[in-house]
Amino acid sequence: MKSKDIHNYDDIIDRPHHVSSHHPQMSLDDRAAQFAPFAALTGHKEAVNEKERLTEKKRILDEHQKEILNLKLLEKCMHIKEHPQMKVTYFQADEKKSGGKYVTINEALKKIDEYENLLIFMNGLKININDIYEIE
Numbered sequence: 001m002k003s004k005d006i007h008n009y010d011d012i013i014d015r016p017h018h019v020s021s022h023h024p025q026m027s028l029d030d031r032a033a034q035f036a037p038f039a040a041l042t043g044h045k046e047a048v049n050e051k052e053r054l055t056e057k058k059r060i061l062d063e064h065q066k067e068i069l070n071l072k073l074l075e076k077c078m079h080i081k082e083h084p085q086m087k088v089t090y091f092q093a094d095e096k097k098s099g100g101k102y103v104t105i106n107e108a109l110k111k112i113d114e115y116e117n118l119l120i121f122m123n124g125l126k127i128n129i130n131d132i133y134e135i136e
Contacts, residue, residue: 088105
């Protein structure tokens, strides 16, 4: 800025600040809000992230795989009072879209609920037997 430009405002620099008699003064919060960032597409980023999140389809077991799982469950059932440790891989359905993911846990088995078709673990986790993919 040139020193010549500074002198251009000499005529108004010492005048009092104008206050409107018709419009109330804006609060400092309202003035600050004018300069806040604006998101025209609220939720757009979250929707894109959700769309990009991958899920997989539930794998269908053949009869041989089902038989192996049943034998392993029968063995665990015989030792249920000892709360045997189990490493189970099961399908966990996604709450927001079709598909899901496979989860592997290693927990102590509390009981097998044959009526509800559930494995119930000591930590409170319940797994539907039909969702089990593998027992190690």
